[in-house]
Amino acid sequence: MLVALATLVGLRAVTDLISLLDALAEVTIEIMPMALFSRLLGIFETDAKAVLLVGLIVVITLMGAWIGPRLLPTTTSRVIDIFRPVRAILLLSAAGIAFLYWAIAERDSAGFTYVQLLTAAACVVAGAVVYSVGTPLIARLLSPPPDASELSGGTPRRVVLRAVAGALVVIPAVVLGREVWRTRSGGFLSERRSGTLSTAITPTDEFYAVSSNFRDPTGDGGPEWRLTIDGLVDRPLVLTLAEVQAMADPDLAVTLNCISNEIGGPLISTGLWNAAPLGRLLAEASPQAGVVDVVFEGRDGYTDSIPLQKALAPECHLAWGLNGEALPAKHGAPLRALIPGIYGIKSVKWLERITLVDTNHMGYWQDRGWTDDGTIKSISRIDTPVDRDVLRPQPTEIGGIAWAGTAGVDRVEVSTDDGETWTAAEIAERPGPYAWVVWRLPWTPTDGTYDIAVRLVDGTGALQLDTGDPTLPDGATGWHRITVGVI
Secondary structure: HHHHHHHHHHHHHHHHHOHHHHHHHHHHHHHOOHHHHHHHHHHHHHHHHHHHHHHHHHHHHHHHHHHHHOOOOOOOOOOOHHHHHHHHHHHHHHHHHHHHHHHHHHHHHOOOOOHHHHHHHHHHHHHHHHHHHHHHHHHHHHHOOOOOOOOOOEEHHHHHHHHHHHHHHHHHHHHHHHHHHHHHHHHOOOOOOOOOOOOOOOOOOHHHOHHHHHHOOOOOOOOOOOOEEEEOEEOEEOOOOHHHHOOOOOOEEEEOOOEEEEEEEEOOEEEEEEEHHHHHHHHOOOOOOOOOOEEEOOOOEEEEEHHHHOOOOOOOOEEEEEEEEEHHHHOOOEEEEOOEEOOHHHHHOOOEEEOOOOOOOOOHHHOOOEEEOOOOOOOEEEEEEEOOOOOOOOEEEEEEEEHHHHHHHEEEEEEEEEOOEEOOOOEEEEEOOEEEEEEEEEEOOOEEEEEEEEEEEOOOOOOOOOOOOOOOOOOOOOEEEEEEEEE
């Protein structure tokens, strides 16, 4: 089974099409209870996608080991039973192709041509052939020879055959290991350097990226890409990227925060975006009376929406650039929605269509139990020091970030005695009205153990909540707390 999985991975790399392994991962994410999904994301963070892939590989390998003796010939004679491998190829190919096409139809059927669908099916057949033919052959290689005296050039036949069988295990394991590493470094999440104070603008390679897909769209859509604005509008629009860019606003700093971000978690970043105001584009299309929601649809089939009133607000944009460069593929190239003050689930990536509707649209995550409102809950985080740090009794600094959505941050307060007393921190940087603030507090501790906490007061005077709500269904609440020792 390892050889068959490695074959599927290799063919996926050559064809750049969805593989059966990708489809299994997609469906696993689809059917996973949202509470479990959110919990696993909080536990594994940057390794979440790779952990899922490893788990699938282990499960599929065990299933292959169980199916093999029941579906394939087990004889060790020189006469190979042809009928059983052929039957296995037909059964596994039919099941695999049916499952693959069902998974594609559920998420992205419009994104595949007939040639691509046939190619993906051929890859499934190739994997079935490798498994059905290779499994009995490897079993023969590992079985004792009928005559222990058989030699080849003075080398025992068994040693040679087992070396070949070993290579058929090691090489696929290396291929699959590289795929796991590619999956991890390619991007369910991007990684922030732990223990360092966040900068006002997050470097692109540290900007978090979360996706509901196991295999995200690649590239930027090419010269054929268009943005369609339709639905309840008087003038439907079909725009090129250049036409969207012609409406550009000055670059703006915007913070995005994942709704699955735990208290103190890394799934929040601030970028400097090249973008055009969404309201201006919608005005060009002339919305009709009765519009309720503006629905965003991505190239991956993902949808979400915001009310028309929010869409017309000056802070909402469509972005094609991040930190002075073209929008990277994993961040939604060539165009994404950028909705400040609302969790990242609403800032749809790989944007291709905007539809105005007269109903309250329920998107991908709303169908799975998450909020449709998505308004940010205030968040503050201690970046340095980190939990369980051991410090010296000398001048140091406590620092981090705070964000309250479009309400803004009035002040940040820090406690070093588990909330008994609070000290106002310095707001070191304010990159913009739709972005977090970076705060600092000089501190000279003496020997002992300290329970440090942080909270903010937003621009309306509201104190950050410490109710301990989980991420599901509408974002976590709570003050970030750490414990450090000083000796």
